Amino acid sequence: MLHCHYTTMNIPGNTSGTDVSVLERQQARMKWQQQQQEGLSNGNDHRFRARVEIKPDPDLQYEWPDFSDACQDQLIPPLMTDHNVKKRKTHEDYKQKAVSKENGVKDKKIKGCSDENSTETSLKEKPKVVETQKQEYIHVRARRGQATDSHSLAERVRREKISERMKYLQDLVPGCNKITGKAGMLDEIINYVQSLQKQVEFLSMKLATLQPRLDFDIDSLIMKEMFEIPAIGYSSEVANSTYFQVNSLLEMGNSPIDTMLRRSTGGPVSIPEAFVLSSCFNQMQPGVTWDGDLHNLYRMEIQQESTTIPFQPHKFTGSYEGSNLKMEL
Amino acid sequence: MHTCTKLKSEFIKKWMKGLQICCSSKTNMDFLERKKKIKLCADIALASAKNSTTSWCIALISEAKKHDENKTLVDNLLGPELRIKPQKTNHQMSASHKRARSKKILKKSHHVCQRMKKMGPPKSNIATYITKILVKERTQVLKRLVPGGESMDEISLIKEALDYILSLKVQVDVMRTLANATEVLNQSDSTIFD
Numbered sequence: 001m002l003h004c005h006y007t008t009m010n011i012p013g014n015t016s017g018t019d020v021s022v023l024e025r026q027q028a029r030m031k032w033q034q035q036q037q038e039g040l041s042n043g044n045d046h047r048f049r050a051r052v053e054i055k056p057d058p059d060l061q062y063e064w065p066d067f068s069d070a071c072q073d074q075l076i077p078p079l080m081t082d083h084n085v086k087k088r089k090t091h092e093d094y095k096q097k098a099v100s101k102e103n104g105v106k107d108k109k110i111k112g113c114s115d116e117n118s119t120e121t122s123l124k125e126k127p128k129v130v131e132t133q134k135q136e137y138i139h140v141r142a143r144r145g146q147a148t149d150s151h152s153l154a155e156r157v158r159r160e161k162i163s164e165r166m167k168y169l170q171d172l173v174p175g176c177n178k179i180t181g182k183a184g185m186l187d188e189i190i191n192y193v194q195s196l197q198k199q200v201e202f203l204s205m206k207l208a209t210l211q212p213r214l215d216f217d218i219d220s221l222i223m224k225e226m227f228e229i230p231a232i233g234y235s236s237e238v239a240n241s242t243y244f245q246v247n248s249l250l251e252m253g254n255s256p257i258d259t260m261l262r263r264s265t266g267g268p269v270s271i272p273e274a275f276v277l278s279s280c281f282n283q284m285q286p287g288v289t290w291d292g293d294l295h296n297l298y299r300m301e302i303q304q305e306s307t308t309i310p311f312q313p314h315k316f317t318g319s320y321e322g323s324n325l326k327m328e329l
Numbered sequence: 330m331h332t333c334t335k336l337k338s339e340f341i342k343k344w345m346k347g348l349q350i351c352c353s354s355k356t357n358m359d360f361l362e363r364k365k366k367i368k369l370c371a372d373i374a375l376a377s378a379k380n381s382t383t384s385w386c387i388a389l390i391s392e393a394k395k396h397d398e399n400k401t402l403v404d405n406l407l408g409p410e411l412r413i414k415p416q417k418t419n420h421q422m423s424a425s426h427k428r429a430r431s432k433k434i435l436k437k438s439h440h441v442c443q444r445m446k447k448m449g450p451p452k453s454n455i456a457t458y459i460t461k462i463l464v465k466e467r468t469q470v471l472k473r474l475v476p477g478g479e480s481m482d483e484i485s486l487i488k489e490a491l492d493y494i495l496s497l498k499v500q501v502d503v504m505r506t507l508a509n510a511t512e513v514l515n516q517s518d519s520t521i522f523d
Binding site: 158161162165166168169172173181182183186187189190192193194196197199200201203204205206207208209210211 | 360361363364367368371372460463464467468470471474475483484487488490491493494495497498500501504505507508511512515
C-alpha cells in the first residue's frame with residue numbers, strides 16, 4: 001500500500017465551513033488511524049501515512065486560530081526498529097521522518113533525524129522514542145520527485161508553516177492581497193504594526209490633552225454620546241462604538257434628551273430610565289433591558305472609588321433627586 | 330464579534346481601573362506624564378485583558394514590572410489569578426533565551442557545514458540571495474517591534490505578530506472612540522457654556 005499523503009488544511013473563512021471541515025478532519029483522522037492499525041497488524045508497513053494538521057478555532061475573526069500542530073499519531077516502538085537506511089533508500093519516493101515537538105515549542109531535532117539514518121543508532125533511538133512517545137510527532141512524507149534529505153524535509157515543513165501563516169496575514173493586514181513573497185509581506189506587517197503603535201501613541205496624547213485629569217467619566221460620556229448622535233448627527237463611528245448597545249438607549253426616546261441638553265433643572269422625573277440606570281446601579285430599575293455586559297461593566301465602575309464629575313452636577317441634580325443619585329464613578 | 334466586544338469591555342474596565350490607581354497617587358501631572366500613564370495603563374490593560382499566554386503579553390507585563398513605580402499598578406490590574414505569571418515569565422524568558430542561544434549555535438554550525446558543501450556557485454542566483462538578506466533584515470525589525478520578539482524563532486514570531494496586530498486593533502478602536510466621545514463632550518460643554 002503506497003500512499004503519498006501529505007495534507008495541509010486550508011482554513012475556510014466562515015464558521016460553518018470550519019465546522020464541517022473539523023468534522024471531516026476528525027473523520028479522516030479516525031479512518032487514518034484505523035488504517036494505520038491495520039497496516040501495522042499486517043506488519044509490512046514501515047511507511048507511515050503522514051499528516052500535518054493544523055486545527056483552527058471556529059471563530060476566526062478576532063480569535064487567533066490555534067496553531068498547535070496537533071497530530072494524534074502514536075508512535076509505536078516496533079516501528080522505529082524498522083529504520084534501516086538501506087531499506088528506505090530503495091524506496092526513493094518515500095521516507096519518513098519523525099519530528100519530535102514539545103508542546104508549544106517548535107524545535108526540530110534535526111540531529112535526531114540524521115541519527116535515524118545511521119543503522120547503529122537506530123536501536124538507541126528506541127528508548128528515546130519511548131520517552132517522547134507522549135509528545136506530539138509530525139510525520140512527513142516526501143512528495144514524489146522531491147528531495148528526501150531530512151534537512152530539506154524539515155525545511156519544507158518549516159516553509160509551509162510560514163506560508164500558511166502568511167495567508168492569515170493577508171486577511172488581517174489590509175492591502176496584502178497583491179503581495180506574494182516573504183519579504184514584501186514582512187514589510188507590510190512591519191508597516192502595519194508601526195502604524196498601529198503610532199496611532200496608540202497619538203490617541204493617548206489626544207486623551208491626555210482632552211482630559212485635564214486622568215479620570216474618565218464613562219457614564220456621562222455614554223450619555224453624551226447618545227445625545228449628540230441625534231443632535232449633531234455624529235459620525236457612525238461613534239454609533240458603532242465599543243460602548244455596547246448604544247442603540248438600545250437611543251430607542252428609549254429622544255424628547256427628554258433635548259431637555260437634558262438645555263440643562264433644565266426642573267426636568268421631569270419621568271426621565272428615561274437610561275440616565276438613572278447608567279448612574280445609579282444599586283437599584284436596577286425594572287423594565288430596562290440592557291445587555292449583560294453593560295450591566296457588569298457599570299457595576300464594576302460604580303463600585304470603585306468615587307470621584308465627582310466636575311462639570312455636570314448642576315445639570316443633573318434636578319433630575320436625579322428622585323433617583324437618589326450622586327454621579328459617582 | 331462577540332469575543333471582540335468581550336475583550337473590549339475587559340480592556341476598558343482594566344484601563345479605567347488602572348487610570349484611577351494612577352490618578353489617586355498623584356494630583357497634578359503635566360501633559361507628558363499623563364500621556365505616558367494613559368499609554369501604560371492601556372498597554373497593561375490590553376495585555377492582561379487578553380488573558381492568554383502569548384509571549385508578547387508576558388513580555389509587556391514583565392517589562393512594565395521592571396520599574397518599581399509601576400509594580401503596584403500592574404499587580405492590581407492583573408488580579409490575583411494572574412499574578413502567577415511573573416514567575417512563569419522569568420522561566421519562559423530565560424528558557425527561551427537559552428533556547429535561542431543554543432539554537433543560534435546549532436544554526437551557525439549547520440550553516441557552516443552547508444556552506445562547505447555548497448562551495449559551487451555561491452551567488453549565481455543573486456535574486457534569492459538578495460531576498461534572503463531582505464527577509465533577514467525585516468525579521469530583525471519585526472523582532473524589535475513586537476514586545477518580547479527577540480527570543481523567538483521565525484515561525485512563532487509571525488504568529489505572535491499577528492496576535493499582537495489583532496490586539497492593537499482592538500486597543501486603537503477603544504481609544505479612538507473614547508477620544509472622540511471626550512472630544513464631543515468637551516465641545517458640547519463649551520457650546521453650552523457660551
